[in-house]
Amino acid sequence: MARKPLIAGNWKMNLNHLEAIGVVQKLYFALPTKYYDHVDVAVCPPFTDLRSVQTAIDADSMPITYGGQDCSPEESGAFTGDVSAAMLRKLGCTYVVLGHSERRSVHGEDDALVARKVAKALEHGLTPILCLGEGEEVRDAGGHVEHCTAQLDGSLKGLTAEQVGRVVIAYEPVWAIGTGKTATTQDAQEVCHALRERLREVHGPAVADAVRILYGGSVKSGNVKDLVAQADVDGALVGGASLEPEGFAELCALAAGGPL
Numbered sequence: 001m002a003r004k005p006l007i008a009g010n011w012k013m014n015l016n017h018l019e020a021i022g023v024v025q026k027l028y029f030a031l032p033t034k035y036y037d038h039v040d041v042a043v044c045p046p047f048t049d050l051r052s053v054q055t056a057i058d059a060d061s062m063p064i065t066y067g068g069q070d071c072s073p074e075e076s077g078a079f080t081g082d083v084s085a086a087m088l089r090k091l092g093c094t095y096v097v098l099g100h101s102e103r104r105s106v107h108g109e110d111d112a113l114v115a116r117k118v119a120k121a122l123e124h125g126l127t128p129i130l131c132l133g134e135g136e137e138v139r140d141a142g143g144h145v146e147h148c149t150a151q152l153d154g155s156l157k158g159l160t161a162e163q164v165g166r167v168v169i170a171y172e173p174v175w176a177i178g179t180g181k182t183a184t185t186q187d188a189q190e191v192c193h194a195l196r197e198r199l200r201e202v203h204g205p206a207v208a209d210a211v212r213i214l215y216g217g218s219v220k221s222g223n224v225k226d227l228v229a230q231a232d233v234d235g236a237l238v239g240g241a242s243l244e245p246e247g248f249a250e251l252c253a254l255a256a257g258g259p260l
């Protein structure tokens with residue numbers, strides 16, 4: 001089954017709201033419209049940039065979507081510092097990154113909490129980009145497939161097949177994030193394939209065939225084409241390389257079968 005690739009830029013805690021407008025506009029002008037038939041392009045800026053990004057995108061009717069980098073598992077109320085799924089949706093977000101390894105390690109988020117966030121995001125019409133991946137020690141011990149499928153099960157716990165069908169998965173080996181050490185295309189394919197087979201086993205073939213599974217971890221123009229050529233890799237979650245708009249446009253074009 002053909003799945004349209006998704007390239008999502010996770011800006012992490014970079015770029016203020018004024019810089020964000022410049023980056024989105026440069027990305028739009030650098031990537032010819034024809035490529036959007038072959039790739040979905042999204043940016044996930046910090047919360048404080050979302051309104052500005054929305055305005056820039058709407059002003060030029062850009063075919064770029066955007067999302068948050070986290071949301072609360074709660075509906076609303078006394079949760080100082082948190083941002084709700086409803087607030088993101090109201091700002092026009094399509095996506096929300098959930099369970100990123102930086103939130104799992106820095107903020108102690110576990111699978112159970114991530115599963116609650118995924119459910120809340122879906123309830124409000126957001127598409128969660130559910131991140132999971134093994135650390136270096138697990139990889140060295142050869143436990144990466146078991147680790148990732150267990151994280152998948154735990155982070156989707158309690159969801160129906162219909163709900164799981166609306167999730168994007170991002171396989172991000174922790175040892176490849178921001179390190180310049182990209183997984184080989186075979187490494188990426190091995191885990192993305194195992195995740196898809198696990199979805200097939202638990203949620204059925206229609207879900208397994210429809211869900212997009214991205215790879216993330218030091219993705220750049222030089223490796224994106226080989227990564228998305230893998231049968232079970234349906235795009236990329238891009239950190240550092242998404243901050244520079246012309247380079248990110250080139251990366252998106254290559255994922256769409258380009259060159260730019």
Ligand SMILES: O=C[C@H](O)COP(=O)(O)O
Pocket residue numbers: 010100172176177178179180216217218219237238239240241
């Ligand atoms: O969410 C994105 C990932 O953490 C990858 O970041 P990176 O491309 O800077 O390695």
